[in-house]
Amino acid sequence: MDKNIPEHIAIIMDGNGRWAKKRFIPRKLGHRAGAQTLNKLIKYADEIGIKHMTVYAFSTENWSRSKEEVDALMNLLREYISDYIRDNKDSNIKVDMIGDISALDDDIQEKIKELEDVSSIKKGMNLHIAVNYGGRDEILRSLKKIYKNIEEGKISFNDITEKTISNFLDTRNFPDPDLIIRTSGELRLSNFMLWQAAYSEFYVTDKLWPDFNKDDLLDAIEQYKSRSRRFGGR
Numbered sequence: 001m002d003k004n005i006p007e008h009i010a011i012i013m014d015g016n017g018r019w020a021k022k023r024f025i026p027r028k029l030g031h032r033a034g035a036q037t038l039n040k041l042i043k044y045a046d047e048i049g050i051k052h053m054t055v056y057a058f059s060t061e062n063w064s065r066s067k068e069e070v071d072a073l074m075n076l077l078r079e080y081i082s083d084y085i086r087d088n089k090d091s092n093i094k095v096d097m098i099g100d101i102s103a104l105d106d107d108i109q110e111k112i113k114e115l116e117d118v119s120s121i122k123k124g125m126n127l128h129i130a131v132n133y134g135g136r137d138e139i140l141r142s143l144k145k146i147y148k149n150i151e152e153g154k155i156s157f158n159d160i161t162e163k164t165i166s167n168f169l170d171t172r173n174f175p176d177p178d179l180i181i182r183t184s185g186e187l188r189l190s191n192f193m194l195w196q197a198a199y200s201e202f203y204v205t206d207k208l209w210p211d212f213n214k215d216d217l218l219d220a221i222e223q224y225k226s227r228s229r230r231f232g233g234r
């Protein structure tokens, strides 16, 4: 792959429910299939040299789904992390989570810490999994941290710039997404990466997330490469 590939791809993995409905199976099996798709895709993205991939696994709004579905998604997260640690000892991929992890059950928070710890020495693609993530919530949490720093005299009001805000977001350690992919055809951001998406290119496909594959990722990257990014300039 050439040097014009996006450094950071962010994905809104939508359509697990519709995928399951088409097969007359429970929604949770759609989410499970979605997790398998994610596993295949991250390996491929790492192989072709993507540096960062952020995936939207659970939004701050997803708590309003039925208790059954929220429980299924949380159980899937538990299982995903345990399996991931077990099956990826030799993988290069470095995983971390973004979002307000403090609201998750203690055992999930511990698993996340374990995953991030075992990941810390890895040198391949950085996979950022967004869990209990919402762009507005992230900006709000960032502003509260900035306010606290002002109160403690660590930052002065006049020194606040856009960079200050970026530096307090969950994504402070990595670049904004170059490309945002959304599956299942919906043309909206759904509270994902609101601040970071300012100049991201979009790729939307009608494919449902569990059906998304390597060729679709390549198609998204090819389209991205053909776009002319001007960042508001000429």
Ligand code: FPP
Pocket (backbone or CB within 6 Å): 013, 014, 015, 016, 017, 018, 019, 031, 032, 034, 035, 038, 056, 057, 058, 059, 062, 076, 077, 080, 129, 184, 209
């Ligand atoms: C949106 O599909 C998807 C989600 C709310 C969950 C995304 C989760 C995964 C892809 C599983 C991988 C996650 C882990 C544990 C890392 P939807 O349910 O809104 O689909 P619909 O719009 O067709 O109903």
